[in-house]
Amino acid sequence: MTNETWGQVREELIKRVGKHNYATWIEPLKLSQLKNGVARFEVPTIFFGDWVQRNYGDHIRSQLNSAGTPVDRLEFAVGAGSAPATPRVAGQGSQPARPRVPDEELPGAPLDARFTFDTFVVGKPNELAHAAARRVAEGGPVTFNPLFLYGGVGLGKTHLMHAIAHDLQARRPELRVLYLSAEQFMYRFVQALRDRQVMGFKELFRSVDVLMVDDVQFISGKDSTQEEFFHTFNALVDANKQIVISADRAPGEIKDLEDRIKSRLQCGLVVDLHPTDYELRLGILQQKVDYYRSQYRGLVLADGVLEFLAHRITTNVRVLEGALTRLFAFASLVGREITLDLAQDCLADILRSSDRKLTIEEIQRKVAEHYNVRLSDLIGPKRLRTIARPRQVAMYLAKQLTPRSLPEIGRRFGGRDHTTIMHGVRKIEELMQTDSQLADDLQLLRRLLQG
Numbered sequence: 409m410t411n412e413t414w415g416q417v418r419e420e421l422i423k424r425v426g427k428h429n430y431a432t433w434i435e436p437l438k439l440s441q442l443k444n445g446v447a448r449f450e451v452p453t454i455f456f457g458d459w460v461q462r463n464y465g466d467h468i469r470s471q472l473n474s475a476g477t478p479v480d481r482l483e484f485a486v487g488a489g490s491a492p493a494t495p496r497v498a499g500q501g502s503q504p505a506r507p508r509v510p511d512e513e514l515p516g517a518p519l520d521a522r523f524t525f526d527t528f529v530v531g532k533p534n535e536l537a538h539a540a541a542r543r544v545a546e547g548g549p550v551t552f553n554p555l556f557l558y559g560g561v562g563l564g565k566t567h568l569m570h571a572i573a574h575d576l577q578a579r580r581p582e583l584r585v586l587y588l589s590a591e592q593f594m595y596r597f598v599q600a601l602r603d604r605q606v607m608g609f610k611e612l613f614r615s616v617d618v619l620m621v622d623d624v625q626f627i628s629g630k631d632s633t634q635e636e637f638f639h640t641f642n643a644l645v646d647a648n649k650q651i652v653i654s655a656d657r658a659p660g661e662i663k664d665l666e667d668r669i670k671s672r673l674q675c676g677l678v679v680d681l682h683p684t685d686y687e688l689r690l691g692i693l694q695q696k697v698d699y700y701r702s703q704y705r706g707l708v709l710a711d712g713v714l715e716f717l718a719h720r721i722t723t724n725v726r727v728l729e730g731a732l733t734r735l736f737a738f739a740s741l742v743g744r745e746i747t748l749d750l751a752q753d754c755l756a757d758i759l760r761s762s763d764r765k766l767t768i769e770e771i772q773r774k775v776a777e778h779y780n781v782r783l784s785d786l787i788g789p790k791r792l793r794t795i796a797r798p799r800q801v802a803m804y805l806a807k808q809l810t811p812r813s814l815p816e817i818g819r820r821f822g823g824r825d826h827t828t829i830m831h832g833v834r835k836i837e838e839l840m841q842t843d844s845q846l847a848d849d850l851q852l853l854r855r856l857l858q859g
């Protein structure tokens with residue numbers, strides 16, 4: 409492949425990954441060899457190569473393939489004598505790097521250009537989270553630290569975090585904003601341990617002005633990562649730097665997370681993204697339709713289709729968006745108006761799974777997982793309190809969340825009598841009045857089960 413072709417491929421990659429990520433991660437790559445389906449690039453550091461491989465490897469491969477250069481593997485080698493690249497990092501703008509923390513080492517994850525405040529639809533369920541995110545994005549004095557956003561799958565946590573980062577970049581380009589997932593934090597930490605670069609790691613994370621960590625529940629049970637996270641967190645809070653955290657549940661509900669971390673996370677503002685309501689879903693659909701209309705000109709959307717979708721697809725926004733995307737793509741392919749019939753045909757599987765009823769088995773599995781007991785014990789005959797109580801919780805939830813009768817539930821709990829189930833249900837109803845831990849457990853389990 410000629411350098412000219414690589415030039416064209418790079419042009420395409422700008423469109424795929426966005427200008428900013430391109431300048432940070434793709435531009436510094438030097439294609440050094442292309443042979444037998446392997447493309448080899450020179451990179452400034454091992455970390456840089458790893459990062460590009462993980463985050464952009466697929467894009468690069470597919471663009472090379474579409475340019476007529478079959479490649480099935482990418483390799484990255486630290487370029488001997490190659491001038492160190494100085495890619496830009498999120499929020500750095502034209503400011504010089506701080507001493508001892510080269511910018512290319514700042515391991516921020518790519519931001520999705522579509523996740524901005526402009527595209528975030530605000531409704532009752534998310535208005536508080538949105539207002540708090542806006543407040544942080546103004547970049548003024550730190551008033552609550554951290555901002556802790558939590559909520560079920562696909563309710564907009566990542567969207568809000570990216571929106572904060574985009575806004576801060578535009579408003580305060582001198583700030584060093586670092587966004588990454590908790591998994592990436594761990595990956596980076598483990599790598600630093602392996603390469604004996606822990607000091608560098610510490611300096612790097614302490615050099616940012618705003619740290620955003622997504623899906624923090626990921627570090628539960630990972631002791632040394634938690635320890636490091638705790639120190640990073642404290643150092644930044646002490647230096648009055650803003651931290652934004654997201655998780656799928658409230659800090660107190662994250663299992664296997666050290667108490668001192670839980671209490672630190674609770675110190676700031678903890679806000680909940682509630683499950684969407686009908687109005688919010690309709691609002692989101694209307695906004696997406698405006699966008700699709702510009703893409704698929706001439707497509708007609710019949711009255712009532714959006715209302716139908718907002719009514720029927722209640723699980724999460726990602727599924728809702730996916731349904732609309734499919735509907736527009738399908739209608740444009742077959743050149744038909746988007747009617748209710750078309751929606752029902754084309755989205756049959758999504759509609760079916762949205763209708764899906766919760767099963768007793770799912771409830772048992774979730775409860776066993778939550779209380780850390782074996783599924784077989786939960787169903788089996790053991791009478792130990794540590795098992796009997798979770799079992800009663802599962803019975804209670806089965807009664808509340810499924811239409812099954814007491815005898816049916818009894819059968820699924822190892823053939824127990826319906827009076828045993830009734831006793832279990834009553835016991836939990838009684839205990840939840842006085843035992844706040846149990847009430848919290850039930851609330852969390854309900855949320856996890858109902859999405």
Ligand SMILES: Nc1ncnc2c1ncn2[C@@H]1O[C@H](COP(=O)(O)OP(=O)(O)OP(=O)(O)O)[C@@H](O)[C@H]1O
Pocket residue numbers: 523527528529530534559560561562563564565566567568623656692725726729
């Ligand atoms: N209020 C909203 N307005 C517009 N789009 C939204 C809204 N809420 C969610 N979305 C969209 O739904 C999709 C899922 O959102 P996002 O990735 O932020 O969810 P999440 O809460 O981080 O989920 P997960 O737990 O899976 O990480 C995204 O495409 C996002 O843009």
